[in-house]
Amino acid sequence: MKEKWMMASDGPWEEMKPRITTALESGFDCVVARQEDVERIRRLGDIRIGSFGTERGGEDILIVGRGGEGDGSVPLPEDLGASLDISLARAADGVVAGYVEIRGKRYEEFAVELGKSVDYLVVVGTDWKVIPLENMIAGLQGAKVKIISGVKTAEEAEVDFATLEKGADGILLDTSDLSEIKRVQKLAEKAGMARLDLSIARITTVRPVGMGDRVCVDTCTMMRPGEGMLVGSQSKAAFLVQSESEESSYVAARPFRVNAGAVHAYVKVGEKTRYLSELKAGDEVTIVDAEGGTKTAVVGRVKIEKRPLMLIEAEVDGEKISTLLQNAETIKLVGKGGGPKAVTDLQPGDEVLVHFEGKARHFGMSIEESILER
The missing domain is CATH 3.20.20.70 (Aldolase class I)
Incomplete structure (x- = not known):
């Protein structure tokens, strides 16, 4: 900055x-x-x-x-x-x-x-x-x-x-x-905003997998549609999960919140990654928009609750990537054109934005090493 x-x-x-x-x-x-x-x-x-x-x-x-x-x-x-x-x-x-x-x-x-x-x-x-x-x-x-x-x-x-x-x-x-x-x-x-390269991933699998602990991150920053956090099950690839910045038939918009995924998942924080389960009030996280623009937000609260989860798999550059998100219509990925895609509406063949590095990470830092994450 x-x-x-x-x-x-x-x-x-x-x-x-x-x-x-x-x-x-x-x-x-x-x-x-x-x-x-x-x-x-x-x-x-x-x-x-x-x-x-x-x-x-x-x-x-x-x-x-x-x-x-x-x-x-x-x-x-x-x-x-x-x-x-x-x-x-x-x-x-x-x-x-x-x-x-x-x-x-x-x-x-x-x-x-x-x-x-x-x-x-x-x-x-x-x-x-x-x-x-x-x-x-x-x-x-x-x-x-x-x-x-x-x-x-x-x-x-x-x-x-x-x-x-x-x-x-x-x-x-x-x-x-x-x-x-x-x-x-x-x-x-x-x-002071850095920019990240975002790629287009094609959805291959969407299916419910049962209950699990998911992390909801409330920040001290108001986000717009198309903005959210990069979250994924593999450290080298992350899906752009949109903030709850849009109204739904069930709840009011909460543009400061990203319902980010399961406790095991990685979240992009600056040049590193962290586990969602590690975040706490006062920590910093990276907010990303559909053009790859970034900014830093302060975490105000983290909620971990048992919720039904959905496995989402996709393919980018010939590699399979995945994440687990809560099975709810308010949880949305960001589509190819910057528009939202609710996880409950996702179908194989849909295109979403991801950040794909192609490198493994060790203690959150990018390294040249052969690591297989499934």
């Missing part, structure tokens, strides 16, 4: 407070504020705080560069490596960020040098957009620094997130428009 920072250091507390509270509500990662406001912010909520200065106060991230070479207050030295800001950054304890206003090519070069000595590099400017950011990303390849790009609008944030595919690691938003803060959060979530 791209990091979101909020600028709240350039005005009186009463003007900055609405920015800070909106940033907190929008899931921002850091607030850049004056050192004298740090304790006030801590009382508002749990968020990292960055402050400009030459000595560390109570902030989490010390930001050097303002009032120095970074903003032009002090001329850049002939030898950029001899910069006072770089010396301050190297001497400081804890997490350090460097701040540079890009006023020309020399400042761009200075930003790259400073970036080699800090944990974060905050770069801002007025008459530049993509090209300098591209150069800095390229110049700092291999360095552990994260680049935070200064923006004033959601449109600028969208460009910076996408630069050179990798994009900036985050943005520092400087605006008094509270609605813009909300827009940036939505863009950041979208920009």
